[in-house]
Amino acid sequence: MNLATHRILMIVGDFVEDYEAMVPQQILQTLGQDVVTVCPDKKAGDFVVTAIHDFEGHQTYSEKPGHRFAITGDFASIDPTDFDALVIPGGRAPEYLRMNDRVLELVRHFFDTDKPVAAICHGPQILSAAGVLQGRQCSCYPAVAAEVTVGGGQYVDPAPTMDSAHVQGNLVTAPAWPAHPAWMREFVTLLEISGK
Template sequence: MSNKKILMIVGDYVEDYEAMVPYQMLQMVGHQVDTVCPDKSAGDSVATAIHDFEGDQTYSEKPGHRFAVTANFADVDAATYDALVIPGGRAPEYLRMNADVLKIVQHFDSASKPIAAICHGAQILAAAGVLKDRQCSCYPAVSFEVTAGGGTYIEPAVTMDSAHVQGNLVTAPAWPAHPAWMRAFIDLLAE
């Protein structure tokens, strides 16, 4: 497997595990991962939130850690990256309103480069218009955005630990799916 250059788009209140775990896993297998956030530069950080499944009607939210931004968003040239990762959490609700974020996602999709999105990350995919006639797994509360964006919602296993692959798109419902989600994404990177 040749090492790839991967872009990860984050924002304040990105889900802690959904940013940190893939960041570390992808580096562990030799890939370069640049993390970026609109209006932030290398050396800045974003606040994270920890979402947990504790038997309530939806996930609970707790304060997370600071997550480092490693590259300047303003300098991103999507053409220089091999793949894209979009974590979930609350950040996607406002990142999807950033025209530059949407252009980046559209570049990766039109170039058929691997895209890994998890949980609420599907909100960005839908806003970018890349889900039409595509299948997408996500956190169940985001299924409306998937179908409104012309996609087909893939319901996760009860344990939220499944991933779905269609072409260059690897999606998953939440952080319990990390093993399946990252395994599928790493396999796609190796093709």
């Protein structure tokens, strides 16, 4: 693969889903991409703690302690025009990140400029709060479907499996970390199409 290097912004917070932050970051870095992780009220050298969500046959996912995940950029000084694409992992972080006006402003930039955006699991909670789902199709964890709909989007049901990705325009979404192969494959395709 001959993929040009892109600067990719990843927005995280405490209790971001472990696999949905670490695995995409590592996949993208393996492909030579420059991934910058940011979190409100944190700067480069800080960290967030992650949570591991698993599907073990209960009515919803279980949650276990994860790892420390390094922050590599200063949230307060981030300029979205310096980035070519955006990744929004899921977990519990989106439920409070969506209340941060600066997070919503950053997200809107990527939609206003038609740059590639990848969101997974609970990440579309942020998209809904940012008001960017109007008229868009969006996959997500099923418990977030109502927020996609309230935000003006059309929920794409991943049933019967959780391993699919959905693409519409500059947005690629997926229901949960079992979809990583499809989600990241489609996101990388968007990066190739978008050029520099």
